[in-house]
Amino acid sequence: ITIRKKSSLSITNWPLMGMLPSLLWNLSRLHEFATEILKANGGTFAFKGPSFTNLDFIVTSDPTNVHHIVTKNFSNYPKGPELKAIMAPFGDVLFNSDGDSWKTKKEIVLSLIKTAGFERLLMTTLRHKLADSLIPVLDHAARNHDDGGVVLDLQDVMKRFTFDLTCLLLLGVDTECLSTSFPRVPCAEAFDVIEEAIVYRHCVPPWVWKLQRWLHVGWEGMTVKAEECLNGFLEERIREKMVEKHAKGSSVNDDGDDNYDLLMTLIVETERLMGSGCCFNSKGEKFVRETVVSLMVAGRDTIAVALSWFFWLVATNPGVEEKILEELDRVVVTQTGEEKGLFSSIEELNKMVYLHGAISETLRLYPSVPYEPKQSLEADVLPSGHGVGKNTRILVSIYSMGRMEEVWGNDWMEFRPERWVSERTEGNNIINDDDVEKKKICNIHVPSYKFAAFMAGPRSCPGRKIAFMQLKNIASCVLRKYKIVVVDDHPVVPLPSIMMFMRYGLKVRVSSRTSKSK
Numbered sequence: 001i002t003i004r005k006k007s008s009l010s011i012t013n014w015p016l017m018g019m020l021p022s023l024l025w026n027l028s029r030l031h032e033f034a035t036e037i038l039k040a041n042g043g044t045f046a047f048k049g050p051s052f053t054n055l056d057f058i059v060t061s062d063p064t065n066v067h068h069i070v071t072k073n074f075s076n077y078p079k080g081p082e083l084k085a086i087m088a089p090f091g092d093v094l095f096n097s098d099g100d101s102w103k104t105k106k107e108i109v110l111s112l113i114k115t116a117g118f119e120r121l122l123m124t125t126l127r128h129k130l131a132d133s134l135i136p137v138l139d140h141a142a143r144n145h146d147d148g149g150v151v152l153d154l155q156d157v158m159k160r161f162t163f164d165l166t167c168l169l170l171l172g173v174d175t176e177c178l179s180t181s182f183p184r185v186p187c188a189e190a191f192d193v194i195e196e197a198i199v200y201r202h203c204v205p206p207w208v209w210k211l212q213r214w215l216h217v218g219w220e221g222m223t224v225k226a227e228e229c230l231n232g233f234l235e236e237r238i239r240e241k242m243v244e245k246h247a248k249g250s251s252v253n254d255d256g257d258d259n260y261d262l263l264m265t266l267i268v269e270t271e272r273l274m275g276s277g278c279c280f281n282s283k284g285e286k287f288v289r290e291t292v293v294s295l296m297v298a299g300r301d302t303i304a305v306a307l308s309w310f311f312w313l314v315a316t317n318p319g320v321e322e323k324i325l326e327e328l329d330r331v332v333v334t335q336t337g338e339e340k341g342l343f344s345s346i347e348e349l350n351k352m353v354y355l356h357g358a359i360s361e362t363l364r365l366y367p368s369v370p371y372e373p374k375q376s377l378e379a380d381v382l383p384s385g386h387g388v389g390k391n392t393r394i395l396v397s398i399y400s401m402g403r404m405e406e407v408w409g410n411d412w413m414e415f416r417p418e419r420w421v422s423e424r425t426e427g428n429n430i431i432n433d434d435d436v437e438k439k440k441i442c443n444i445h446v447p448s449y450k451f452a453a454f455m456a457g458p459r460s461c462p463g464r465k466i467a468f469m470q471l472k473n474i475a476s477c478v479l480r481k482y483k484i485v486v487v488d489d490h491p492v493v494p495l496p497s498i499m500m501f502m503r504y505g506l507k508v509r510v511s512s513r514t515s516k517s518k
């Protein structure tokens with residue numbers, strides 16, 4: 001794929017200030033601005049910061065460059081020390097680790113989530129949380145629909161839902177953020193404050209936030225308190241589990257896959273790595289806590305924002321909504337004692353090919369993680385011909401990658417799940433168009449350096465399968481039960497952030513599909 005240079009759109013490189021004025025001017029529409037610049041410059045652009053700072057970086061959306069950076073020359077492009085400092089409020093987590101520390105953490109994380117036990121735990125926890133919290137909240141909103149209706153911020157609902165779900169999966173405790181009273185939950189709020197602090201640190205020179213942290217003022221002052229709150233919450237859970245482990249003695253983890261306990265497994269694995277009883281000291285406890293935080297960061301907001309964009313795209317594309325509902329009517333057949341279609345089995349999820357396409361299409365246009373930061377170790381030359389100096393910051397714009405005409409065609413701006421669906425006929429027989437039995441409908445595979453929502457190479461997302469299981473189950477349950485209507489004139493735009501949040505949330509009204517409003 002060669003990305004053609006479209007026009008001469010460029011950014012003025014001012015003496016002393018470099019290109020910073022244009023960047024600041026366009027900050028509120030950062031993703032769009034980056035995409036315009038990248039399209040006009042063949043997919044790669046060298047940004048010059050003010051001459052008195054160290055703010056130069058290269059931004060790219062060129063799949064060939066991305067393949068080079070994240071796979072072929074992976075060892076030359078770690079996350080780098082700057083990201084580590086920026087993300088320090090979460091601790092020494094997987095996302096900001098490099099080298100051996102990353103390998104150890106990754107191995108442990110994979111041993112926790114790539115198991116049949118975890119998959120089963122996910123399915124039962126999801127079923128329980130859908131029935132006990134998401135549906136009651138949406139039912140409550142739908143009951144008042146005829147009286148003008150309750151306006152819900154669906155993004156907030158999804159964030160609360162995924163926080164509860166993640167804590168249940170990882171720690172075995174229900175934080176109950178999502179209920180009709182929309183309570184304030186300190187550990188969830190602390191998590192949000194830390195995330196915002198990380199965005200803030202990306203935007204100001206390091207000496208500013210370091211000084212603020214030292215003085216305990218501004219965002220940094222709030223962040224110190226938030227870290228204490230989140231760490232206190234996690235440490236309490238870890239200590240409880242340690243006590244349980246010692247009470248159980250050698251029978252620990254004898255429950256098999258049916259009663260998988262992720263925190264217990266993590267403690268056992270940590271002790272195997274660092275020695276028995278290590279989780280009672282600060283080093284072992286820190287390792288366990290940081291592994292839990294890594295999985296909270298990985299699996300909470302990524303899912304919440306993907307669902308928010310999905311519901312918005314579906315609500316504003318009635319043709320797509322109709323096709324998803326048709327597919328769900330066809331494939332959701334099990335009657336498990338509860339309402340039909342409330343919760344789907346793995347076999348049913350696998351048959352939701354069009355829904356899978358709609359979710360992939362959502363992530364193409366609105367990837368939960370819009371940028372992937374890297375920093376070169378040594379000088380290099382990218383396949384596009386751009387020179388990379390030693391210690392140069394690189395930003396892969398995943399958002400712009402989903403909008404490149406050369407990759408997605410000239411209808412790249414359209415939300416078209418059909419892009420991801422292939423209808424092959426079985427055998428060589430020419431078949432009738434409506435001979436569905438013989439038609440093999442499946443999803444089209446797009447290489448991960450083109451569809452980069454889950455990134456590519458050794459650091460690609462190991463939670464992709466789990467993510468689709470969650471997204472499809474939540475999406476199918478909600479769509480079958482409720483019609484979602486976005487409030488008139490509600491502005492839906494991305495927040496320029498490390499996560500693809502909607503700036504003003506997603507204000508909607510919901511009505512029950514079983515009532516007259518279907």
Ligand code: HEM
Nearest residue numbers: 298299302303306368369453454455459461462463466467
């Ligand atoms: C829509 C959902 C999701 C999306 C779009 C997504 C996307 C990504 C991306 C882009 C990365 C690379 C980030 C980086 O290197 O900075 C990543 C890494 C990762 N993801 Fe996901 N993710 C999703 C859900 C999940 C879930 C549900 C889990 C686990 C339960 C998970 C676990 C991880 C882990 C552990 C990493 C770190 C990999 C490493 O550094 O080697 N993700 N994800």
